[in-house]
Amino acid sequence: MHIYIQRNNGISITRQIVLAVIDQILSGFLQEGEKLPSVRVLSKQLNVSLLTVVKAYRELEQQNFLYSVQGSGTFVRKKNNDIETACIEEPLTQDWQLSVPDYLPRSQLAQFHHVPQKIHLASSMVDPELLPNRHLKTAFEHLIQEDGTFLSRYGHTQGDQQLRLAMQQYLSGLGVYTQIENLLVTNGSQQGIDLIARTFVGPGDVVILEAPTYPGAIDIFRNRGVTILTVPLDQEGMRLDILQQLFDKHHPKLIYTIPNFHNPTGVLMSHKRRRKLLEMAQNTQTLIIEDDPWGEIYYDQHPPAPIKSMDEYGHVIYLKGLSKILAPGCRIGVLSASGSIFKRVLAAKANADLGTPLVTQKILLPFLEPSIVESHMQNLRTTLKIRRDLALEILSERCPKEVSWMVPQGGLNLWLSLPEWVQSHLVLAEANKKGISFLPGSSCFSVEHENHHIRLSFSFVSQELLREGITTLCEILAGIILSRKNSHSSPYF
Amino acid sequence: MHIYIQRNNGISITRQIVLAVIDQILSGFLQEGEKLPSVRVLSKQLNVSLLTVVKAYRELEQQNFLYSVQGSGTFVRKKNNDIETACIEEPLTQDWQLSVPDYLPRSQLAQFHHVPQKIHLASSMVDPELLPNRHLKTAFEHLIQEDGTFLSRYGHTQGDQQLRLAMQQYLSGLGVYTQIENLLVTNGSQQGIDLIARTFVGPGDVVILEAPTYPGAIDIFRNRGVTILTVPLDQEGMRLDILQQLFDKHHPKLIYTIPNFHNPTGVLMSHKRRRKLLEMAQNTQTLIIEDDPWGEIYYDQHPPAPIKSMDEYGHVIYLKGLSKILAPGCRIGVLSASGSIFKRVLAAKANADLGTPLVTQKILLPFLEPSIVESHMQNLRTTLKIRRDLALEILSERCPKEVSWMVPQGGLNLWLSLPEWVQSHLVLAEANKKGISFLPGSSCFSVEHENHHIRLSFSFVSQELLREGITTLCEILAGIILSRKNSHSSPYF
Known part of the structure; x- marks a missing residue:
């Protein structure tokens, strides 16, 4: 169990522990009946007083998230709220593993993605x-008959050149004009956010998120140990007046936003706000991640042009996911950035997995024909x-x-x-x-x-x-x- | 440019800067003609004295890695050793990006993988x-005709169940007996190492590598900011006498080893050393990453059973890469671990990319038939x-x-x-x-x-x-x- 304690963010340490444990329980990371570290162990791990941990555990018990058994320890309460006796699924021989601290305070998405519900x-x-299953199948059958050698080749770390060419054209249709040299193929947008986070932010850095926002992004930034500050939304998107107040007090390094039909609220950021947000980033040399998983899926009118379309100096890293709206089985996304920012994200991609599989890129390729x-x-x-x-x-x-x-x-x-x-x-x-x-x-x-x-x-x-x-x-x-x-x-x- | 300075590892700070810059140049991360941060900027970033940076730059000039131009700055020398005037490829409008520090001190593999040489x-x-290109093609054609719905479905974060079943059987043939619940499908072994590193180690942690070792692993651990200690090899593999000396002085959290036909030296670790290494890890509660990209490719006799085969208490995380020896275009690897160690790596996988593409897993599946x-x-x-x-x-x-x-x-x-x-x-x-x-x-x-x-x-x-x-x-x-x-x-x- 890992909890990043931040000593200057205005939230008491007890409260931070409480929130972190709730987070881990709600995200399924701590499971029902699972045993928590002892007060002594946790206070040592976090370098906080015993009393702080005692108070946090007591509050969590009062909120019905935990219960303790005399002489056994503190456990996660079952969701049906019955008091249960301690149940530990792991074999006792692996108990030593609990003493290995990790850098993973939160992982919401591991649990909600595959709940087998009707x-x-x-x-x-x-x-x-x-989804264009049949079309993808037919096109792929042709492709594999013509030349199946891509099964036995690694692709380029940056992504298949043909796919980047097709994506360049596709993005231009959305108002994002870029060179193929500035495009990186990723395993979906999730990896795009992760690559940027691991490259540019860490403990001590301030990152701005919308509240609420995409849980996968929260997981990533929480796990980087950054200080997260949040900005609420109104009908036009992120509240820039509140963002300005944060800028006045802090020096954010990065802003993560979903301007098109924001996840989860569905809010569409207005053109005016997009321009103003970019100006604020330019004035403060802040990076913007513009995540655009479904800007194509509009029900009334086309959304305003992406922030990236106005980006003159390389402040915006634009992410276009293709998994959700085309072929989830391929999990392909593309990242557009420029200058040394791009080069560094590319190097991070080499570290992460050396490149997206060539096969998934080749499957998607024929479908990107504009018509x-x-x-x-x-x-x-x-x-x-x-x-x-x-x-x-x-x-x-x-x-x-x-x-x-x-x-x-x-x-x-x-x-x-x-x-x-x-x-x-x-x-x-x-x-x-x-x-x-x-x-x-x-x-x-x-x-x-x-x-x-x-x-x-x-x-x-x-x-x-x-x-x-x-x-x-x-x-x-x-x-x-x-x-x-x-x-x-x-x-x- | 990011350099992790370690103040207690016995290497002077000047020397650490020199080594880090050489590393970045040799790995292609700093390119020929590229401008380095000014002495003032770097000394501020690293929180070291101006003189330390001046000395480091001077030594790098003497070693012909850098040259300086009066009034312009310090630049990376071209490989042909001619003195060149400053050449900066990035547009000047993106110069501000250089002031954005990153967490990426090294990325060797981005450059060597795709040099187009005859x-x-x-x-x-x-x-x-x-490679079994034709076979994979035919099997995949059958598969796609029977049921192509996997193109439009996300797979499970942990990996396709059928593939995990096939891998369970395959690994048992190598002496690794595991449950499918303890298998995670990754985008190649590189991602496996990365997931473990991001989950369990960070600044202040000590990681043991063989010297030499697989460059991709070095990149990953360097980028996590850990203290790396190295152990040389002899004919039987890692020198455990030297490892013991390190254990006596430090508390390593993790050991990374390639026991079968070690990369790059080809050394095969003896059975006796495997057993002894595991015992040392058990005695000190250290994790072992056992990377096995090509244990199947032996020329005389079958290598000894993997360390994982002797792992009673969950100290070993075993990585089996399938890309290199089966289908590089699919980039599939599998990770086997147990207990909470496994669960935490799985959560990291959700953060990293939510799961390996289903398509690549389905392509590989028919080929894993034992015969x-x-x-x-x-x-x-x-x-x-x-x-x-x-x-x-x-x-x-x-x-x-x-x-x-x-x-x-x-x-x-x-x-x-x-x-x-x-x-x-x-x-x-x-x-x-x-x-x-x-x-x-x-x-x-x-x-x-x-x-x-x-x-x-x-x-x-x-x-x-x-x-x-x-x-x-x-x-x-x-x-x-x-x-x-x-x-x-x-x-x-």
């Missing part, structure tokens, strides 16, 4: 039925808009009035805000019983958790299942809200 | 002609043994007597030791002129560089080109050694 509303993924890919995006927009509208319709009809949401103009997600006393991970436990999954909002917050939000992805399941899932979820929420009205012994608050 | 002896890769894969390995052993013997034959006939080497009992490499006054990267420049590449030995050392070794990979090029390449290389070496006898103005010393 109605999967948890991951921002596109229904496989809507083909544009027609696919057009179809996706049409079909997903129908699903979004269906989801909104059911919510309007069935959802308790205490729950609110915004209509997303694009992307794959709906962001529901529940009454503050409802804990979304307890709602999730109920939903799981009915075969439904979603992403609890706490995953999307990096510092103080707001635990009363839900991210629903309407893009993965069929219309039929979507209807069933959201209807059931509305019933669950209604039941919870009703139970509060009837009783004060509900486990939800 | 006779490529640089990378430990297998000739594509010897098929064993027959392939048998063929590789036969064919590569012929190439090894050919390489040894030419060396015996043509190589100057001042050069020595050991006969590798397996693997893909030959390790030549030149007279100490010969700098291998200058030999490389000569070889490149004749269309030949190899890996300069300095890449394989992590602390003090030994620059008079050469790693030749005999497995990638045809017999004909192998003959031509080694013959020419012997001529170049003979010429250099002769020039030393004739003159003292040679650039090689």
